[in-house]
Amino acid sequence: MVGMCGRFVSRMSASDLAAYFMVDEAVAPDLGARYNVAPTDEVYVVAETKAGVRRLGTARWGLVPFWADGPEGGAKMINARAETLLSRSAFRRTFSARRCIVPADGFYEWAKVAGGKQPWHIHRSDGEPFAFAGLWESWRPKDDVDAERLVTCSIITTAANGVVAPLHDRMPVVLPADVWEPWLDPANDDVGSLQTLLVPAPDGLVVREPVSRAVNSVRNDGPELLAPAEAGADVGP
Numbered sequence: 001m002v003g004m005c006g007r008f009v010s011r012m013s014a015s016d017l018a019a020y021f022m023v024d025e026a027v028a029p030d031l032g033a034r035y036n037v038a039p040t041d042e043v044y045v046v047a048e049t050k051a052g053v054r055r056l057g058t059a060r061w062g063l064v065p066f067w068a069d070g071p072e073g074g075a076k077m078i079n080a081r082a083e084t085l086l087s088r089s090a091f092r093r094t095f096s097a098r099r100c101i102v103p104a105d106g107f108y109e110w111a112k113v114a115g116g117k118q119p120w121h122i123h124r125s126d127g128e129p130f131a132f133a134g135l136w137e138s139w140r141p142k143d144d145v146d147a148e149r150l151v152t153c154s155i156i157t158t159a160a161n162g163v164v165a166p167l168h169d170r171m172p173v174v175l176p177a178d179v180w181e182p183w184l185d186p187a188n189d190d191v192g193s194l195q196t197l198l199v200p201a202p203d204g205l206v207v208r209e210p211v212s213r214a215v216n217s218v219r220n221d222g223p224e225l226l227a228p229a230e231a232g233a234d235v236g237p
Contacts, residue, residue, distance in 0.1 A: 008107040046101040063154035082198035094135040102134040109167040133173035161200040174201040
């Protein structure tokens with residue numbers, strides 16, 4: 001299995017996210033409630049400027065390195081493996097200085113069952129939003145210095161915890177509130193200390209539930225995607 005978180009839920013409004021993540025400035029438009037966020041979609045991100053301003057903005061999901069010839073490869077870089085951040089040129093610089101939080105109300109993983117794949121919705125047991133560890137980057141064509149910059153992001157994944165492991169061997173890194181400050185600080189280049197934050201979420205923090213197979217198509221969206229469904233297969237404890 002690849003290290004992938006490929007779909008998630010984003011229900012909170014921009015104003016509610018700004019309050020929850022205690023931002024100093026919100027520049028994000030309200031994207032509306034979305035139940036099937038997919039690669040290359042615009043997503044909310046929380047980041048901090050060099051001046052220390054915590055900001056809620058948006059980025060396209062799928063990181064495009066600043067040195068890339070074009071943005072086409074971004075869809076393949078929606079995730080960054082925690083274990084290889086310092087060895088991959090696409091992520092090394094961003095991990096040192098361009099970290100962000102990608103808010104999400106839940107994410108999906110799939111189990112193989114008779115007749116196809118059964119989606120499962122993984123969310124926090126307390127109903128709070130996830131704060132996924134992320135990286136952001138800014139790109140524009142090398143031959144057009146006046147072009148508008150494309151801001152993109154990637155979600156960092158780590159080994160799955162006991163709740164997610166029966167479905168997939170990876171899961172997004174979930175950052176507790178007490179580490180948001182050092183994670184977002186662009187002046188914090190202590191990569192060794194930062195790497196210690198990239199661990200699986202405690203089992204008790206998350207729950208999983210089988211949901212509608214309509215999730216399987218990115219064309220479908222709406223609260224009905226979270227309707228409870230029969231699991232269709234035993235995926236373990």
